[in-house]
């Protein structure tokens with residue numbers, strides 16, 4: 537019977553366990569989105585994870601939707617990320633970068649002068665964006681031209697090449713949680729009439745073009761994708777999510793991906809959405825699956841034992857427990873995460889969570 541602490545191979549990478557550190561935005565990369573020594577220390581501390589997936593990282597200046605989030609489009613950022621990846625590797629860890637574009641979930645104050653948030657269609661997100669110290673309603677985004685969509689695919693590939701130079705072990709396309717790829721995929725946010733809109737096969741074209749391009753750069757087993765088939769964050773909505781995501785996941789079977797990363801819903805969902813995504817997509821997807829969303833050690837061990845998923849990602853528990861795999865292995869108590877310091881506080885609530893005594 538496979539356990540959480542059994543190793544698993546992904547291409548040339550041997551993960552010593554199946555506990556993945558989920559992508560976690562922590563907003564500590566400053567105005568210019570350049571990683572720093574504190575971030576290197578934070579990731580180094582968590583190198584015991586079978587795999588670290590970095591926080592969402594902006595692929596271009598246009599992609600940004602939160603203050604203090606890092607980027608991966610210029611040489612300064614590459615140089616700074618190299619310090620992070622070196623720190624993780626020196627401590628024996630492995631790290632993928634999560635490639636991020638927030639699309640309509642942004643604000644002009646977060647973008648370079650003259651830029652406005654963009655999206656497949658001019659439909660505003662629900663809720664508020666944190667920019668220049670205040671919260672503002674999401675503005676109505678500008679609908680992208682077909683050429684702009686094609687250029688954005690190229691932005692993802694540029695970021696993917698930069699990530700290779702920065703020493704990452706792979707890339708994850710963030711296509712979950714209401715951000716740009718999901719805005720293309722769902723018909724509630726995509727009313728386009730060009731090749732990127734209309735039937736689901738057109739709506740997932742954007743995602744498939746990016747994945748294919750990233751695979752050309754990175755090769756097989758080095759590109760993953762994160763999806764939230766039952767996610768309705770910021771008013772993202774699809775009239776038939778089971779069909780839409782089913783069609784996409786069947787196409788993913790044709791690509792030599794490292795994994796499919798599925799997020800379970802943590803909030804209430806509409807009637808036609810799946811309450812549990814993993815059992816449904818396990819039947820469709822033939823590759824490795826990482827499951828995420830609300831797992832504790834017991835539940836995680838269960839899905840691994842039952843072969844429902846190959847790996848389990850932990851988010852909040854990895855924030856508060858740098859040595860989470862070891863704590864779970866020896867059934868030690870877990871530190872509680874402090875929500876107040878998720879997105880602010882420099883080292884507080886970031887690099888100062890205690891290790892087990894033996895690991896100090």
Ligand SMILES: Cc1cc2nc3c(=O)[nH]c(=O)nc-3n(C[C@H](O)[C@H](O)[C@H](O)COP(=O)(O)O)c2cc1C
Pocket residue numbers: 558559560561562591592634710712713762799828829830831849850851852853878879
């Ligand atoms: C502080 C914080 C930041 C997050 N940032 C990201 C992110 O950058 N990218 C992403 O895909 N998910 C992000 N998430 C979602 C987590 O990856 C994860 O799916 C979620 O926390 C549920 O898992 P958990 O119950 O183990 O915490 C974030 C969650 C939290 C709490």
